[in-house]
Structures are given as C-alpha cells and as structure tokens.
Amino acid sequence: MKGSLLFHQALQDCFSVLDSPVWMDSSTTAECRSLEAAVGGAQKMASLTGSRAYERFTGSQIAKLYRTNPERYLGTERVSLISSFAASLFLGDYAEIDFSDGSGMNLLDINIREWVPTCLDACAPGLAKKLGNPVPSHTILGNISPYLVERYGFSPNCHVIAFTGDNPASLAGMRLEEGDITVSLGTSDTVFLWLKKPQPALEGHVFIHPMSWQAYMGLICSKNGSLARERVCADCADGSWEQFSKSLKETVPGNKGNIGFYYFSVEITPPAIGIHRFNAQDEKVSEFSSNVEIRSLIEGQFLSKRIHAEKLGYCLMPQSRILATGGASCNADILQVLADVFEVPVYTLETTNSACLGAAYQAKFGLLFAEGMSFPDVVSTAAPHKLSARPNPAAVQLLCVLETPILQLTAHRTQCKLLPQESQGYPPAGR
Numbered sequence: 001m002k003g004s005l006l007f008h009q010a011l012q013d014c015f016s017v018l019d020s021p022v023w024m025d026s027s028t029t030a031e032c033r034s035l036e037a038a039v040g041g042a043q044k045m046a047s048l049t050g051s052r053a054y055e056r057f058t059g060s061q062i063a064k065l066y067r068t069n070p071e072r073y074l075g076t077e078r079v080s081l082i083s084s085f086a087a088s089l090f091l092g093d094y095a096e097i098d099f100s101d102g103s104g105m106n107l108l109d110i111n112i113r114e115w116v117p118t119c120l121d122a123c124a125p126g127l128a129k130k131l132g133n134p135v136p137s138h139t140i141l142g143n144i145s146p147y148l149v150e151r152y153g154f155s156p157n158c159h160v161i162a163f164t165g166d167n168p169a170s171l172a173g174m175r176l177e178e179g180d181i182t183v184s185l186g187t188s189d190t191v192f193l194w195l196k197k198p199q200p201a202l203e204g205h206v207f208i209h210p211m212s213w214q215a216y217m218g219l220i221c222s223k224n225g226s227l228a229r230e231r232v233c234a235d236c237a238d239g240s241w242e243q244f245s246k247s248l249k250e251t252v253p254g255n256k257g258n259i260g261f262y263y264f265s266v267e268i269t270p271p272a273i274g275i276h277r278f279n280a281q282d283e284k285v286s287e288f289s290s291n292v293e294i295r296s297l298i299e300g301q302f303l304s305k306r307i308h309a310e311k312l313g314y315c316l317m318p319q320s321r322i323l324a325t326g327g328a329s330c331n332a333d334i335l336q337v338l339a340d341v342f343e344v345p346v347y348t349l350e351t352t353n354s355a356c357l358g359a360a361y362q363a364k365f366g367l368l369f370a371e372g373m374s375f376p377d378v379v380s381t382a383a384p385h386k387l388s389a390r391p392n393p394a395a396v397q398l399l400c401v402l403e404t405p406i407l408q409l410t411a412h413r414t415q416c417k418l419l420p421q422e423s424q425g426y427p428p429a430g431r
C-alpha cells in the first residue's frame, strides 16, 4: 500500500461486497435450517460449534451470499470477520481469525478448535481456503505494516496480536473470574459467563474463552436492550434518563405483580416479538401507567437474562458478582434492579468501554504469554472494580412473584411471535 494514500483511498476497490449485514440481521432463517440439517440437527450444531444456527452468524450469512450472488462469492479471495479485518489493516496482510470471535460463526468446532468441514461445505464451495486457519486469541500475527510505520511513525518492531470480537474483548476488559457474570448494557444487552465445561444448548452461545485455554465463555445476546429502553424512555419519560430513573425510584421492586416483555424487533434469546404485559393476576393487559411500564421493562429484561443464564450453566456462588458495563451501566437505578433480580452485588469499572480496555489487555497478554505470564498476572495492577449496587433482601422477596409470567412467555413464544407490534402502544422505530 502506498504511504501517500489514506486507508479508505487505498482500499476502496478491494471489497467484493460493499454493504455487509450487521449483527441485527435476521434474514437467513432458511440458510440456518439447512446448515442444521447438514450436521444432523440444531442440538448437534450447538454441540459442535457452541450455538444452534443463528441468522446473524457468519456461516448462514456466507451461505446466503453464495445463494443470492454466487459470482461475488466465487470472486472473493478472503472472508474476514470485522475483528480479523481490522487486524489485517495493521498487519498489512490477511490476519487469521481468533478462536474466540471465530466461535460466533457456526463454522468452528469449539471442542477441537478446527473448522467443521460439513459446515463449510454446507455454506459454500472452497470456503476453508477463504477463511484461513483459526488461531488462539493471544497469537502474535507478525510485525506492523510498513505503511503504518511510514505514515504514522509506528515502531517497525511493533507486534500485531490477533484481534477478537467485542464480547470476548469485553470479558477480558471486565477481568471476569469464575463465578462472576458480566452484563453489558450497550446497544445490545449481552450477558457473559465463565464456563468450565461447555454445555451448548438451543438458546444462547458457548464461545472459546479468549484468555484461558481450558475455559469457555457463555454468551446471551438481546437485540432489544438499550434500543428498547430508549423507546420506552422516549414514550414514558420524555426521553430523559433522569425522569426514567425517577420512575424506578417511585415504584416498588416486583412492580406489585405487573411485568412486561418488550421485543420491538425479533429477539435473539428468546426468539419472540411483540410487547407482552401481565398484571398481578397473570392476565395479559394492553397498557400500564408510565411508571409501571418503566419498571416492568427493566425487571422483565433482567429476569429474562437470569433465567437464560441459568439455563446455560450459571449458578450463584457465595462469591458471585455481576460486573456491569456498557452505556446504561452509568445508571445507578438500573443497576439496583440488576442487583435485586440476580441477588448479587453489582460492580462497575471507571470506564463503561470495557471492550476497548479488554482489547488492550489482550494485546499485552499476547506479548507476555511467550514469557509465561498468565492473564491474571497481566491485569494484576488494574484498578479494583467499584461496588455500585447491593441486592436489597426485601426487593429480592418481592421479585419472586414475577417468575411465573416470564416462564409462561418462554413456553408460549410461538404464540408471541404472532402478536402484531403495531397495536401495542408504540409507534414503529424511527417514527
């Protein structure tokens, strides 16, 4: 690459697809079912790759590209994840995909850490060559590209370590320990767990751990996280987070038995859509007052996370903590509900941007791994987590009444899928 050109000028003609779908895409259901059929069913797919086939994962997205535009696919030299593509920019060459982000593709066997030939063949021909070889997340890929040395003055001795995804990086940034759970309240809501023994299920994901060779990372991702909170905040609190917090303070834990589930777009886990409100008698109702709506949204979101985390192998231990991160983790009233629902204290870091911090830790770990350093050694001088909310025993008692409706919702999600969104009090997104 010429040092006189900027990245976007030098690279403008190198992409075979100009508009790549993002993680919220759910257009590949047909490809998912056919991938699962190829390996012997959804549970077999989960046992091999950590997840049943998911629409946003790379395997089904590649299969769709090959089906809809085979010339584009066949003319593509390399398929990268966003993470390995970003590493390629620093390396000046194709960077390998790391095991941890590679676990979100439905293509990598999380047990033996190799591509699954049946999955590759079921997506598109010649895929192994286009993907390269997956590597441990701490791998030193090589030295920084001469372009960056020349243009920005990097030292030519600077090493490039494999890049990983936002979720594994966030797990590293939060310095998650066994028994802890990280709840990231970013655009999406995600829950990460430290798993000793992978038990991939039909809901949620198991990823190879980015920092520990023996461990795995459980992941549950919700599309209707901050985006749903923003819509309810706009409608019930004039778009003010202060007003939103005031409503949480003015209502009681358990919401006097009222609860709601707010899936403005098709949710990932559980795969439901629509807005579902239940009153204290477990009857479906069409509206709540603004204050009740706000508490029912937050309690419903966190109860759902707890139930799905438990299904994926999370169990409370005496030392368990929630480590909260992401944009909404600056809201103390939201964190209080989180502590009450999970019955554990909630800790935060000074920064809500744990993915960036974790990427820096990962790079340091990659450099020092060869010298025998462990990840805890690498982060031993980091500032301690800050206690941000303690569970209130009275609140925990009150919240128990809410478990029935959420279990009902999980059981009846097929019915939920059929419910129209328009009639439930909210305008469509963007209006």
Ligand SMILES: Nc1ncnc2c1ncn2[C@@H]1O[C@H](COP(=O)(O)OP(=O)(O)O)[C@@H](O)[C@H]1O
Residues within 6 Å of the ligand: 185, 186, 187, 188, 226, 227, 229, 230, 241, 325, 326, 327, 328, 329, 330, 331, 334, 352
């Ligand atoms: N005080 C607040 N209370 C609740 N949510 C908030 C608050 N401040 C910011 N947010 C939410 O944080 C989200 C952004 O989180 P962030 O972690 O930066 O996003 P991303 O996951 O895209 O990196 C916004 O969508 C916003 O709704």
Ligand SMILES: O=C(CO)[C@@H](O)[C@H](O)COP(=O)(O)O
Residues within 6 Å of the ligand: 023, 056, 104, 166, 167, 186, 187, 188, 189, 190, 221
């Ligand atoms: O798809 C997932 C996890 O698999 C999401 O976590 C995305 O990685 C995007 O997260 P945000 O930063 O937009 O919240």
